[in-house]
Amino acid sequence: MESKLESAKKEVLAEIVKLAQKREMKGSKGGWKDFLRSYDKKLGVSLSDPSKRSIDVLLTFLKTFSEDDLKFFDKVFQCHSNRDAVEKLQKSSPDSESAEQRLVRLTFEHPQYPIDYSFPSHEEDWLVTKRSKKSNFIQSKDMVAIDCEMVLCQDGTEALVRICAVDRNLEVKLNEFVNPNKPVADYRTDITGITAGDLEGVSCSLADVQTSLKKLLSHGTILVGHSLHNDLRALKMDHARVIDTSYVFKYQGQTSNRRPSLSNLCKVRHFLKKIGTSFHAAICPLC
The missing domain is CATH 3.30.420.10 (Ribonuclease H-like superfamily/Ribonuclease H)
Structure with a gap:
């Protein structure tokens, strides 16, 4: 699962963080805002929108979850993977469509x-x-x-x-x-x-x-x-x-x-x- 996180696009990581917020899920550093308070003491929760945070911040937060918690997010990866595959393969072979x-x-x-x-x-x-x-x-x-x-x-x-x-x-x-x-x-x-x-x-x-x-x-x-x-x-x-x-x-x-x-x-x-x-x-x- 960690390899999927490492290779994921920012928009996918942000979607997963938002999902974790919606479900009030907590990792070893607490929820998203708890994590921001401890990880980024300068900005803290003043910049809490996941889509405006860097990939590094999103990854660090998601890695605080257990493997069992991360398995829950696998469907999000699968959905994006399926749609990306359809889009990329359509563009790669337009003449043989x-x-x-x-x-x-x-x-x-x-x-x-x-x-x-x-x-x-x-x-x-x-x-x-x-x-x-x-x-x-x-x-x-x-x-x-x-x-x-x-x-x-x-x-x-x-x-x-x-x-x-x-x-x-x-x-x-x-x-x-x-x-x-x-x-x-x-x-x-x-x-x-x-x-x-x-x-x-x-x-x-x-x-x-x-x-x-x-x-x-x-x-x-x-x-x-x-x-x-x-x-x-x-x-x-x-x-x-x-x-x-x-x-x-x-x-x-x-x-x-x-x-x-x-x-x-x-x-x-x-x-x-x-x-x-x-x-x-x-x-x-x-x-």
């Missing part, structure tokens, strides 16, 4: 991407997929498309209750109802098509779904979806190589801020001959 990789790049370059795809991936119940070796990671043309259904829970949060995943040949790879594990306030049946009865006796958990998707997304597989960031938040997953169809298609003569609906895309592409008005099943937009 595949059609699939071009769509990944268009998603990555969309102005909303840094906002929509900024996830709290460091949290314990989140899964950050790991990239494979460089050559496989960027050259893979394997794709998996997903669609999720979420319900509104009594605590005001949303919970995943159904997921469907298909490969590029439209073969169903995953189609499961998911136990929300908390009381539901609104099943949104008119949108999701799901009722309380559909979830009776369902044992599949969010963790089970994460495990299944982790296997499907190995070796550089591209994840596809419409407004995919919403599905990833429900899944509590962070995957670097994505295609968001709400980003890569746009209305002619309109700004990138106006995104086409999935219904309109399906009509244009003739994927659906008739759009139902009562509800849509998760598998419908995919197949």
Whole structure:
């Protein structure tokens, strides 16, 4: 872990320090401000913004944590590593870019991407997929498309209750109802098509779904979806190589801020001959 710290960019180190502050974590010299008071008696806490401190100061603070504490920050490193790899490899081989990789790049370059795809991936119940070796990671043309259904829970949060995943040949790879594990306030049946009865006796958990998707997304597989960031938040997953169809298609003569609906895309592409008005099943937009 220490080698990762030594080679990390300043912005990554600053993000980790801010995360430590947010979680009120303390190393052998106390919290961030405790450390500054003892380490830099001249400036002390008058300059407490981590982004304005030197790499040496950030590193020295982080090295006061135990190995077990530092393991918690590993997800932050993994997220940055995945995105850096996508960005660098895209720039290194623009002439040999595949059609699939071009769509990944268009998603990555969309102005909303840094906002929509900024996830709290460091949290314990989140899964950050790991990239494979460089050559496989960027050259893979394997794709998996997903669609999720979420319900509104009594605590005001949303919970995943159904997921469907298909490969590029439209073969169903995953189609499961998911136990929300908390009381539901609104099943949104008119949108999701799901009722309380559909979830009776369902044992599949969010963790089970994460495990299944982790296997499907190995070796550089591209994840596809419409407004995919919403599905990833429900899944509590962070995957670097994505295609968001709400980003890569746009209305002619309109700004990138106006995104086409999935219904309109399906009509244009003739994927659906008739759009139902009562509800849509998760598998419908995919197949």
